[in-house]
Amino acid sequence: MEVQQSLTVCVTGAAGQIAYSFIPLLLSGQVFGQVKINLRLLDIPKMETALKGVVMEIEDCAYPLIGDIQTGSNPKELFKNCDLIVFLGGFPRLPGMERKDLLQKNANIFKEQGEALQEVGKDDVKCVVVANPANTNCLILSRYATKIPRQNFTCLTRLDQNRAYAQVALALNKPLNSLKNIIIWGNHSTTQYPSIEHATADGQSFVLPDQGQFIERIQKRGAEVLNARGNSSVFSAANAVKDHIKDWFNGREDTLLSLGVLSNGEYGVQSGLCFSYPIRCLGAFKYEIVGNLELSDFSKQKLKVTEEELIQEQGLAESI
Numbered sequence: 001m002e003v004q005q006s007l008t009v010c011v012t013g014a015a016g017q018i019a020y021s022f023i024p025l026l027l028s029g030q031v032f033g034q035v036k037i038n039l040r041l042l043d044i045p046k047m048e049t050a051l052k053g054v055v056m057e058i059e060d061c062a063y064p065l066i067g068d069i070q071t072g073s074n075p076k077e078l079f080k081n082c083d084l085i086v087f088l089g090g091f092p093r094l095p096g097m098e099r100k101d102l103l104q105k106n107a108n109i110f111k112e113q114g115e116a117l118q119e120v121g122k123d124d125v126k127c128v129v130v131a132n133p134a135n136t137n138c139l140i141l142s143r144y145a146t147k148i149p150r151q152n153f154t155c156l157t158r159l160d161q162n163r164a165y166a167q168v169a170l171a172l173n174k175p176l177n178s179l180k181n182i183i184i185w186g187n188h189s190t191t192q193y194p195s196i197e198h199a200t201a202d203g204q205s206f207v208l209p210d211q212g213q214f215i216e217r218i219q220k221r222g223a224e225v226l227n228a229r230g231n232s233s234v235f236s237a238a239n240a241v242k243d244h245i246k247d248w249f250n251g252r253e254d255t256l257l258s259l260g261v262l263s264n265g266e267y268g269v270q271s272g273l274c275f276s277y278p279i280r281c282l283g284a285f286k287y288e289i290v291g292n293l294e295l296s297d298f299s300k301q302k303l304k305v306t307e308e309e310l311i312q313e314q315g316l317a318e319s320i
């Protein structure tokens with residue numbers, strides 16, 4: 001197929017684990033299809049040699065879609081002209097930590113990168129924040145890059161959504177593609193609310209044998225993987241980043257998706273928080289928050305809990 005257009009994509013934390021799984025998905029056309037990709041790879045100075053190794057491997061793949069590649073550690077150089085930035089750069093958690101324990105370390109990275117975006121970023125650049133705590137890092141980024149439209153800032157909760165689909169499919173013994181509209185609400189943390197309230201299997205609503213166990217499993221799945229591997233999720237995270245960007249870019253009619261986006265007060269959530277909502281992706285990086293779903297009292301209470309945690313994280317970020 002003929003290459004139609006090109007996009008400039010920056011990956012931060014580019015010498016890290018998730019980047020190492022994500023870059024091949026991006027350059028083999030699994031995110032944007034047959035679109036040429038100019039790549040910007042950002043990491044800290046001490047990872048310079050490792051980044052060179054990543055570039056060598058990209059060259060050795062002889063991807064037909066690769067355009068030019070730049071590497072470095074200065075966001076003010078690498079964010080210029082980018083259409084999309086994937087923020088993987090930061091410290092991952094270790095066993096025994098909660099994601100919000102990373103705020104102290106990662107908040108300053110997002111302040112600095114937000115300032116760089118404000119100074120050199122394209123006015124319509126799209127952002128996907130993955131580094132934890134993803135929602136609050138995304139909020140910090142948006143606060144410092146005020147010239148960029150607020151709907152261009154998103155954080156990754158698609159991994160949680162994919163996990164939820166997989167667990168429901170197992171519990172019901174149904175194929176994954178029979179399921180729709182499982183939603184992740186709120187924070188990418190143990191307070192998130194994975195909801196089946198609006199979900200269907202083969203077009204019918206359903207109940208799970210043990211809903212409480214399902215919710216807890218998804219909330220704690222990151223820790224389950226971390227404890228088993230000694231490291232946090234990598235290729236499942238990269239796969240979710242691929243799904244998030246692909247559906248945001250192309251649009252998706254058949255199901256609601258979950259992305260963390262800046263709230264305008266939908267469902268009574270404090271405006272400005274980065275909150276994972278039911279989202280309809282409309283194509284060309286446009287989306288709408290589906291704001292009119294009816295919620296049970298159980299769901300409303302779950303939304304409150306995760307909103308309160310995000311308000312606390314916001315306060316902590318402001319104090320840092």
Ligand SMILES: NC(=O)C1=CN([C@@H]2O[C@H](COP(=O)(O)OP(=O)(O)OC[C@H]3O[C@@H](n4cnc5c(N)ncnc54)[C@H](O)[C@@H]3O)[C@@H](O)[C@H]2O)C=CC1
Nearest residue numbers: 013015016017018043089090091092130131132156159237
């Ligand atoms: N939202 C989600 O669903 C998920 C989020 N994560 C988070 O993604 C992040 C990345 O995870 P991994 O790739 O496994 O970690 P990693 O430690 O392998 O890679 C992180 C990279 O970021 C770099 N880095 C640190 N400070 C930087 C800065 N100021 N600018 C640019 N790069 C910088 C590091 O040098 C390192 O190469 C972590 O914060 C992790 O907790 C991980 C899995 C799922």
Ligand SMILES: O=C([O-])CC(=O)C(=O)O
Nearest residue numbers: 093132222223226232233
């Ligand atoms: O749990 C972690 O620290 C990494 C992560 O965000 C996840 O796997 O969901």
